[in-house]
Amino acid sequence: MNRKKYITRLQSLLYALEFAMAVTIIIGIVTSVPDLFKYMVDIAHSTKGSSYELFQSFLSHVLLMVIGLEFVAMLINHEEYQIIYIMIMVVARKMLIYGDNTQDLFIGVLAIAVLFIVRKYFTIHKILANAGVAFFDAQTRMEKVNEHLVRDIESREEILGDYIQKIFDEQDKIVELGAVVEDERYVYQVEEMDEGRMTMIALEDKYKGM
Numbered sequence: 001m002n003r004k005k006y007i008t009r010l011q012s013l014l015y016a017l018e019f020a021m022a023v024t025i026i027i028g029i030v031t032s033v034p035d036l037f038k039y040m041v042d043i044a045h046s047t048k049g050s051s052y053e054l055f056q057s058f059l060s061h062v063l064l065m066v067i068g069l070e071f072v073a074m075l076i077n078h079e080e081y082q083i084i085y086i087m088i089m090v091v092a093r094k095m096l097i098y099g100d101n102t103q104d105l106f107i108g109v110l111a112i113a114v115l116f117i118v119r120k121y122f123t124i125h126k127i128l129a130n131a132g133v134a135f136f137d138a139q140t141r142m143e144k145v146n147e148h149l150v151r152d153i154e155s156r157e158e159i160l161g162d163y164i165q166k167i168f169d170e171q172d173k174i175v176e177l178g179a180v181v182e183d184e185r186y187v188y189q190v191e192e193m194d195e196g197r198m199t200m201i202a203l204e205d206k207y208k209g210m
Helices: 002-044 048-077 080-098 102-121 142-146 160-170
Strands: 133-137 180-182 186-194 197-205
Touching (some): 002 048, 048 080, 080 102, 142 160, 160 186
């Protein structure tokens, strides 16, 4: 019992430290915003030869701020896809600012392609979470789905796709692209299909914001 209490306290401490780090990063981003206007003024008054380097520094500064914001989102949300977004932004910044030869650009494009493949096929998509909308692979296990929801889906089926198929059968509807069904809490829409089977499902909370 004591061990569980200590673990709970340690987790609370870790969350507090992550929150403090997130706030610190946000403060750093906000305080660096005036520098962007200084860059724009310098670019406007620069010569033709120096404007390129100034704009490159400006773009590097902006992308670094975006990476910082994505990192804050990752600290707050603890979502897998946030890591992918951060890595994509880091690679994009590297390509745009420091990619000065064909080999660097090729490696950057290849890295971004791999990251997009990982995001599409190896992570659970949770998109527009604040709006109460999420996207899941149809083969996602129900316990994994419920980890992302405010209220659990109560079902005897172990796979999300099986549960949605059951609702389609009960409501005597045809499973097709864009078809919509619902239960007491959520609305489900078929987003992607492959050979007549659901592969991606959009889930929307009917009581979002309440």
